[in-house]
Amino acid sequence: MPTTRKIAGKLARQTAEWREKLAGYTEEEFARKPGPAEWSAGQLYFHLTRGTENFHLHQIQKCINRNQAERGGKKTGKGRISLFFGRFPPIRISVPPSERYTPKQPDLAQMEEALIRLADSLQRISEAVSASDPEMKAEHPAFGFLNAAEWYHLISMHFDHHLSQRKRLNRFLGKK
Numbered sequence: 001m002p003t004t005r006k007i008a009g010k011l012a013r014q015t016a017e018w019r020e021k022l023a024g025y026t027e028e029e030f031a032r033k034p035g036p037a038e039w040s041a042g043q044l045y046f047h048l049t050r051g052t053e054n055f056h057l058h059q060i061q062k063c064i065n066r067n068q069a070e071r072g073g074k075k076t077g078k079g080r081i082s083l084f085f086g087r088f089p090p091i092r093i094s095v096p097p098s099e100r101y102t103p104k105q106p107d108l109a110q111m112e113e114a115l116i117r118l119a120d121s122l123q124r125i126s127e128a129v130s131a132s133d134p135e136m137k138a139e140h141p142a143f144g145f146l147n148a149a150e151w152y153h154l155i156s157m158h159f160d161h162h163l164s165q166r167k168r169l170n171r172f173l174g175k176k
Contacts, residue, residue: 001083001149001150002086002153004126004152007152007153007156008122008123008152011119011152011155011159012119012122012123014156015115015118015159018045019119021166025108027108029041029173030042030108031105034168034169039103039169040105040169041166041169041173042105042106042111044165045111045114048158048159048162049111049114049118050103050114052118053121056151056152056155056158057155059138059146060125060129060138060148060151060152061125062138063136063146063147063148063151064128064129064136066133066136068138070136070139070145072135072137073137073144073145074144079142082157083143083150083153083154086153086157087157087160088158088161092165125152126152129149130149132147132148133147135147136148
């Protein structure tokens, strides 16, 4: 697994790239969906930023705080394989539209602010991730028990995983 410092650098580049791509959308394009059960670019951005803030960073904080984490715990086979290769399987994951899982439609300004805030949070937490006890873990629903560094790496993997979705959306919108 890469060092936290390398992951922090990659996350900085990823959030900067997603921000750069954000500037290429109009509000109408940002909200346009290829189909009724598919997400818009705005929903994709919302999923990435809100999921990282409310799920990944929350789990990292549990590991860092120690009193909310568990000592030890094993990864699942999926977790071991994904972290070993540093990526999720290249499959499309689809869940039926629902109030719980379907991201809200943000506007461009909201996502600009969210990406700036997220980049700052990811940078600020990197030192605490580096200093954290690797035995303190929080459970991921599919990957089992992960420590703070693994959760941090998972954020970068999640951004990479959604690149193909962004490319599909951009093709649909007639963008490069």
